[in-house]
Amino acid sequence: MKEVKIGHLYPKLLNIYGDGGNILALKKRLEWRGYNVVIDEINVGDENIYEHDIYFIGGGQDLQQIEVSKELQKHKDFFTNERDRGAVFLGICGGYQLFGHYYQPHNGEKLLGISLLDAYTIAGNKRFIGNVTVKTDLVEPNTLVGFENHSGLTYLSGETKPIGNIVVGNGNNGSDGSEGARYKNVFGTYLHGSFLPKNPHFTDYLLELAVGEKLEPLNDETEICAHNSLVNKAY
Ligand code: GLN
Numbered sequence: 264m265k266e267v268k269i270g271h272l273y274p275k276l277l278n279i280y281g282d283g284g285n286i287l288a289l290k291k292r293l294e295w296r297g298y299n300v301v302i303d304e305i306n307v308g309d310e311n312i313y314e315h316d317i318y319f320i321g322g323g324q325d326l327q328q329i330e331v332s333k334e335l336q337k338h339k340d341f342f343t344n345e346r347d348r349g350a351v352f353l354g355i356c357g358g359y360q361l362f363g364h365y366y367q368p369h370n371g372e373k374l375l376g377i378s379l380l381d382a383y384t385i386a387g388n389k390r391f392i393g394n395v396t397v398k399t400d401l402v403e404p405n406t407l408v409g410f411e412n413h414s415g416l417t418y419l420s421g422e423t424k425p426i427g428n429i430v431v432g433n434g435n436n437g438s439d440g441s442e443g444a445r446y447k448n449v450f451g452t453y454l455h456g457s458f459l460p461k462n463p464h465f466t467d468y469l470l471e472l473a474v475g476e477k478l479e480p481l482n483d484e485t486e487i488c489a490h491n492s493l494v495n496k497a498y
Contacts, residue, residue, distance in 0.1 A: 266299040267473060270315035272358070273331045274304055280412065282321030282355045284457030288466050289317060296478055307334050312341055316473045317351045320358030322413075322455060325368045325386075328357050332374035335361055339377040346379050351473045352449040355458060356413050359444070359451030360384040366415060379449045381423040384415040387437070393498040395432030395454055397442045402464045406430075407442075408493035409454025409461060417453075419444050426452060431498050448472050461490055 271286055290300045305312055307330060323331075335342070346352065352362065360366040363382035366374045376383075390412070397407040407427055416436035419425065425435065426443035434442030434453060443452035450469065452458060459466040463486040471478055 264297065264299045265474070266301060267293050267317065268301045268303065268315040270303050270305050270312065270318045272305050272318055272320040273307065273334065274321065275306055276327040276331050277323040277358050278321040279323045279357070280410075280455035281457045282455060285319055285321070285353065285355065285459040288457065288459035288463070289319070289470065292463070292466055292470060292481065295481055298474070307331075310337075312338055314345065315350065317353070317469070318342070318345070319352075320354045320361070322356030322358055324357070328361060328366060328368075328374055329371075331358075332361055332366070332376065335377050336375055342377050342379060346447055346449050349448055351469050352379060353469060354451040355455060356411075356415075356453050359453065360415050360417065362449060362451050363417065363444075369414070380419070380444045380446050380451060381421040382417055382419045382444050382451070384417045386414050387416040388414075389437070390414045391433040391437060391453075393432055394493065394496040395434065395442065395498075396430040396493070396495050397427035397434065397454070398430050399427030401426060402468050404464065404487070404490070406490070406494050407452075407454060407462050407465055408490055408496070409452070409456040409458045411453045412455060413453055417444070422446055426450060431495055460486065461493060463487065463490070
C-alpha cells in the first residue's frame with residue numbers, strides 16, 4: 264500500500280480556529296483513495312525531524328508565534344532542503360507568516376521566519392475579521408473560501424506569487440488585492456475554516472503535488488455544496 268507522511272508542525276501552539284481540521288482533510292482524502300497515512304506531530308524540543316511528503320502549520324496568536332519562531336530557526340536549513348526537493352507545505356495565517364522572512368508584531372521584537380516564501384509581515388492597525396472569497400487560477404472551481412482573523416499585513420516579492428485575488432475580504436494586506444502565497448510547493452493562506460475541508464478541490468491539488476500522480480475523483484457533492492454556499496458570502 265502506498266504511504267504518505269504528513270508532518271504537523273507545532274500543533275500544541277499553532278492550531279487556532281479549527282486549523283487542525285486541515286490535517287483530517289488531507290488524511291481522509293488520501294485514505295479514501297487507498298493510501299496509508301502517517302501523521303507525525305513535530306513539537307517544541309523535537310530535535311530530529313525526518314523527511315515528510317507534506318508539512319502543515321496552523322495559525323495562532325502573537326505569543327505562540329514567538330515560541331514557534333525560535334524553534335523553527337533550529338530547523339531552517341532542513342525545511343529549506345525539504346522545500347527544494349519538492350515537499351508540499353501549507354501554512355495558515357500565523358504559520359504562513361513564519362514561512363516568510365519575518366513577522367513584526369505591534370509590540371516587541373521582530374519574529375524571524377524561515378524564508379520558505381519571499382514574503383514579510385508587519386502588524387497593521389486594523390484587525391481583518393470576516394468571510395473571504397478568493398478567485399484563483401490554480402484549481403476548478405476557481406474559487407477558494409474561508410474566514411480571516413489577523414492584523415498582520417503580508418507583502419510578497421520575487422518568485423513568490425499569490426494563490427489568488429480577493430473577491431470578498433482583505434487577504435494578505437487589504438490593499439493589493441492578493442491572498443496567500445506560493446513558491447515551489449510551499450503554500451500559505453490567511454483562510455481559516457478549516458480551509459481544506461471547505462475547498463476539497465484545493466486539497467486534492469496539494470495531494471497530487473505530494474504523491475506525484477493524478478488522484479481518482481471523489482464524490483464531493485456535499486463538500487462543493489458547502490463551498491458554494493460560502494462563495495461571495497458577505498464579509
Ligand atoms: N497573530 C497573527 C496576526 O494577528 C496571526 C493570527 C492568526 O493566526 N489567526 O496577524
